[in-house]
Amino acid sequence: xxxxxxxxxxxxxxxxxxxxxxxxxxxxxxxxxxxxxxxxxxxxxxxxxxxxxxxxxxxxxxxxxxxxxxxxxxxxxxxxxxxxxxxxxxxxxxxxxxxxxxxxxxxxxxxxxxxxxxxxxxxxxxxxxxxxxxxxxxxxxxxxxxxxxxxxxxxxxxxxxxxxxxxxxxxxxxxxxxxxxxxxxxxxxxxxxxxxxxxxxxxxxxxxxxxxxxxxxxxxxxxxxxxxxxxxxxx
Amino acid sequence: xxxxxxxxxxxxxxxxxxxxxxxxxxxxxxxxxxxxxxxxxxxxxxxxxxxxxxxxxxxxxxxxxxxxxxxxxxxxxxxxxxxxxxxxxxxxxxxxxxxxxxxxxxxxxxxxxxxxxxxxxxxxxxxxxxxxxxxxxxxxxxxxxxxxxxxxxxxxxxxxxxxxxxxxxxxxxxxxxxxx
Ligand code: SF4
Ligand code: SF4
Ligand code: SF4
Ligand code: FES
Numbered sequence: 001x002x003x004x005x006x007x008x009x010x011x012x013x014x015x016x017x018x019x020x021x022x023x024x025x026x027x028x029x030x031x032x033x034x035x036x037x038x039x040x041x042x043x044x045x046x047x048x049x050x051x052x053x054x055x056x057x058x059x060x061x062x063x064x065x066x067x068x069x070x071x072x073x074x075x076x077x078x079x080x081x082x083x084x085x086x087x088x089x090x091x092x093x094x095x096x097x098x099x100x101x102x103x104x105x106x107x108x109x110x111x112x113x114x115x116x117x118x119x120x121x122x123x124x125x126x127x128x129x130x131x132x133x134x135x136x137x138x139x140x141x142x143x144x145x146x147x148x149x150x151x152x153x154x155x156x157x158x159x160x161x162x163x164x165x166x167x168x169x170x171x172x173x174x175x176x177x178x179x180x181x182x183x184x185x186x187x188x189x190x191x192x193x194x195x196x197x198x199x200x201x202x203x204x205x206x207x208x209x210x211x212x213x214x215x216x217x218x219x220x221x222x223x224x225x226x227x228x229x230x231x232x233x234x235x
Numbered sequence: 236x237x238x239x240x241x242x243x244x245x246x247x248x249x250x251x252x253x254x255x256x257x258x259x260x261x262x263x264x265x266x267x268x269x270x271x272x273x274x275x276x277x278x279x280x281x282x283x284x285x286x287x288x289x290x291x292x293x294x295x296x297x298x299x300x301x302x303x304x305x306x307x308x309x310x311x312x313x314x315x316x317x318x319x320x321x322x323x324x325x326x327x328x329x330x331x332x333x334x335x336x337x338x339x340x341x342x343x344x345x346x347x348x349x350x351x352x353x354x355x356x357x358x359x360x361x362x363x364x365x366x367x368x369x370x371x372x373x374x375x376x377x378x379x380x381x382x383x384x385x386x387x388x389x390x391x392x393x394x395x396x397x398x399x400x401x402x403x404x405x406x407x408x409x410x411x412x413x414x415x
Binding site: 093101103107116119120121127130131 | 316319325329331332333370373377380381382384406407412414415
């Protein structure tokens with residue numbers, strides 16, 4: 001295997017070429033915060049939580065979409081990075097309506113856990129309180145735009161693993177929304193196979209099954225990677 | 236150390252945070268050794284005297300809350316926002332997705348009721364709801380926050396006890412932080 005030498009947080013490691021910084025960090029046991037990254041689907045670098053400092057480059061780079069290069073000197077835990085991680089997390093909370101106390105995902109939510117990890121005790125930005133729709137038209141599932149953080153994990157899972165291409169993204173800025181087919185109610189989708197994979201892909205209480213109540217949500221995003229791995233074995 | 240004075244106040248909240256405060260159980264005796272509780276929602280309606288610490292539950296929803304919180308700020312050395320409603324506006328803030336008229340109509344006009352008139356009450360003695368509910372930090376400087384709906388009694392006690400001993404509490408450890 002072709003390897004190169006890189007330095008992460010002052011330690012030198014041999015890492016296989018074509019590895020992302022995120023994969024390299026995982027391999028050597030360094031935790032990098034992520035939320036749009038999902039094992040089993042492609043990376044898009046949407047959330048900017050995984051930003052790292054690379055010596056010689058004066059902007060922060062997303063670890064999930066940046067490949068390692070020979071002699072790269074990477075830092076993952078600087079004060080600057082921590083500051084940005086906290087800001088990013090707060091903006092996720094301020095942009096839409098996260099009322100954890102009445103959310104199905106309460107206690108099981110990746111966004112909540114992220115807040116705890118970055119030590120977020122309050123949000124320094126004014127809340128936007130947008131009026132968001134809740135699509136309950138599907139027989140079994142709900143899409144609650146109030147809780148969506150636009151990580152697009154559902155979009156990639158539906159396209160890359162299920163091959164159904166039900167989900168997509170429309171608009172820009174804070175008007176950006178996940179849509180089913182051509183922005184029609186999910187229950188009327190002609191592409192959705194009702195497989196439920198997006199439900200496990202979603203890190204928050206934005207997609208959930210109707211059969212549960214507040215705080216009862218169980219998500220298993222790891223099954224998606226498992227599925228992808230098993231398919232490879234069958235080839 | 237001279238005894239400190241503490242107050243607890245209930246603005247736009249459900250009283251759940253005060254229930255959690257009461258859940259500190261016998262540790263109230265530790266608090267009582269270091270401080271006098273000079274005002275809380277179950278004492279009579281006296282004005283808030285000057286105090287060292289005020290724990291505020293709930294968000295600012297009306298003219299009355301606004302007047303109250305400004306007075307609390309003026310009278311208190313340390314203001315602690317207790318609970319998600321005070322910190323983020325939480326459930327009380329959920330009416331912000333609608334305009335005030337829709338909110339009133341839903342509650343008084345369109346709600347199923349044996350009051351067939353369906354009138355919105357507007358007696359002079361009633362508080363005037365603001366168009367938007369806001370957390371404390373939007374109207375005053377808050378010195379410390381305890382998120383959670385409600386926060387754990389252990390966390391409330393920890394924060395209060397640290398302040399009573401002139402230490403600044405640290406909630407950054409994940410086990411003490413809680414939303415919802
Ligand atoms: S999605 Fe997560 S962070 Fe948002 S309200 Fe639900 S539990 Fe809270
Ligand atoms: S619905 Fe869930 S998975 Fe899809 S973009 Fe929103 S938060 Fe991400
Ligand atoms: S934070 Fe929760 S428990 Fe406290 S007042 Fe608000 S709704 Fe009630
Ligand atoms: S995990 Fe890398 S940008 Fe989201």
